[in-house]
Amino acid sequence: MKLTRSYALELLQCISNEISAIPDLEIAKKGVDLAFFNAIEHGIIEIVIEIIKANPSFLACQYDFQKSTIHAAVRFRQEKVFNLIYAAGKWKYLMISGYDEYNNNILHLAAMLAPPNRLAHISGAALQMQKEIQWYKEVESIVDPSYKLDLNHDGEKPSELFTNSHKQLMEEAEKWTKGIAHSSTVVGALIITIMFTAAFTVHTQDSGYPIFLHKKAFKVFITADAVSLFAASTSVLTFLGVLTSRYAEEDFLKSLPRKLIIGLSTLFFSIAGMMIAFCATLIIMLDGDLKLIIPTVLLASVPVAVFIFLQFPLLVDIFISIYGPGMFDRKMEYLFEKDPSFA
Template sequence: MIAKVTHYQSKLLTQHICTNISKKRDHELTWKILGSATSAAVQHGTPEVIDDSTSAFQLHKAFQATLIDKDEKENSLHKAAKLAPPYRISVMTGAALQMQRELQWYKEVENFMEPSYIKATNKNKKTPKMVFMEEHKDLLLEAQQWMKDVSSSSTVVAALIITMAFAGAFTLPGGNEDNGKPLFLDRAIFMLFIVSDAIALFSSTASVVMFLGILTARFAADDFLYALPKRMTIGLVFLFMSLAATMIAFSATLALVLKDKVTWIAAPLVVMSCVPVGLFGWLQFPLLIELVYSTYGPSIFSQKKN
C-alpha cells in the first residue's frame, strides 16, 4: 500500500513539474531538467516519465535531436538498448518473456526515433541494434534454452496423450457386439467418450506440431518478440485442451463400465481424475496468462500503472 501511494505521489510530482516547466517556454531550461530525467527513464525502463514528458510538450522530434550523451555519443535508442536492471527483468517469468520485454521496450523507444538516429553510431562505432545484441547476448542464450526446455517437456506429455487417445479410439469401453457394433453405442455418455477422445487426439497432435515448430526455429533475437511466444501460447492451449479431454474420456469410461456394477466407486474415481487437470492448470495457467498478456496485451507506454 505504501509503495502504491509513493508511486502515485511521484507520478503527480512528475506531472506538476512538466506543467510548470512548459509554462516558462524556456527551451534550454526545459531540456536541462527533463532531458536527463527522460534519458534515465529510457535507460531504466520507466515509461511513466517518458509518457508525461512527451504528452506535456509534444516535442517528439526535439526529444530525438536533443537527448544525446556527449561523452559516449549515444542517443536515446542506445540507452534503451542497454540491459535493464535486475529488478525490472525479474518481474517477468522465464528468460524468454524477459527477452520479449526487453525487445518491446527497445521497439517502443525506436518508434519515437527518426531513421537517422536508429542507425547512428556511438563513440565505439556501434549502432543501437549492435549495442542491444551485445548487452543481451547472455539473456538471449538463456531464453533459447528456456524455450527449448519447456517445449521438449511439453512435447513428451503431448506425445503420451496422443498414444493414449489413439489406443482408446480402437479399444472401446465394453467392447463390441458380434456384428462389430459398440456395446454402449446407444448411451449418451458413450458419445461423450468418443467426442472427448477425438478432441484429445487432435489437440495433442496440434500441440506437438507447435512445440516442434519451436524446437526447429532459428531462435533469432527478434523471434522472441512475437513469433516464438505465439507458438508457445498456442502449444500450451492445445496441450491443456488435450489433457482435459483425456480426463473427460477416462471419466466417461469409468461411468460406462462401473455404472451397473460398483456404482459407489465411480464418483470418487471421476473426481480423482480431475486432479491432474487441476494441477496442470495451477502450474501452467499463470504462465499461459502471462504469455497472452505480454504478447497480445497493450504496449508498454499504454499500460496504466497508477
C-alpha cells in the same frame, strides 16, 4: 495503506507548490533534480507528474549521465514515465535529442540491457527478451532514422549494441523456450499414444459393433477421446515448430510467443479431454455407481487443476504480452490537459 497514500499525496502537493517557486538556477542546490531522477528510476509516476506540473523545465533537466527525463526513463525501463513524452507537446523533440558522455543517443539507451530489477518481475527469459525488443522498437519508432546510424564511443550502432548486450539473455531465452517445448512435446506424445489406443479398445460384439454405442457416456468418451487426440497432435506439431525455430531476435517478438500460446492451449485441452474420456469410461464400467464415480471424477480433475495452477499464469502472461493493451500509452494527454504550458 489508503490513508498513508492520501497523506503522501497531500505532502507531495505541498512540495510541488514549493518547487514551483524555486528559480531554475536554485534547483540543483535544493536537490530537487536528484529527487526527480530518483522518482524516475523507481517509477514513482505521481512524483514525476507533480514536479513536471510545478516546473515544466524538468522535462529537459539533466542529471549525471542522463540527458533528460525520457533518456532516464528509457535507461531504467520505466514505461509510465516514458509515456509522458506523448503528453509533453512542445517539449517532445527537445527531450528526445542529445547524447550522453559515451556518445549514446536515446536509441543506444534502449539497446542496453535493462536493469536486473526491471527484468526480475517478468516471468521467463523469452518474455524478458520480448519486452526488451518492444522497448527498442518503440523508441526506434519515435526517433529520426539517422539515429539508427549513430556510433557511440565503442563504434557501435544501436542495433549492434542491442545484439551484443543481449547475448546472454538470448541464450537464456532460447534455453528456456526449448525446455518448455521439449517437456510439452513428451507429454503430448504420451497423450497421443494413450488416446489413440483407447479409441480402438472399446468393447464390441462378435460382429464388431460397439456394445455401448447407444449410451450417452460412450458418446462422451468418443468425443473427448477425439478432442484430446487432435489437440495433443496439434500441440506436439506446434512445439516441434518451436524446437526447430531459428531463434533470431525478431522471433521472440511475436512468432515464438504465439507458438507457445497455441502449444500450451492445445496441451491443456488434450489433458482435459483425456480426463473426461477416463471418467466416461468409468461411468460405463461402474454402471452408474455414484459412490465410486463421484470420488473418481474429483480425482480426475486434479491433473487439470495442477496444469492450470502451474502453466495458466504463464499462458496469460504470454497472451497479454502479444494481444494486451501494451505497456506504451500514447494517449496520456489527460495528465496535463488542465495545464496550458503543455499545449
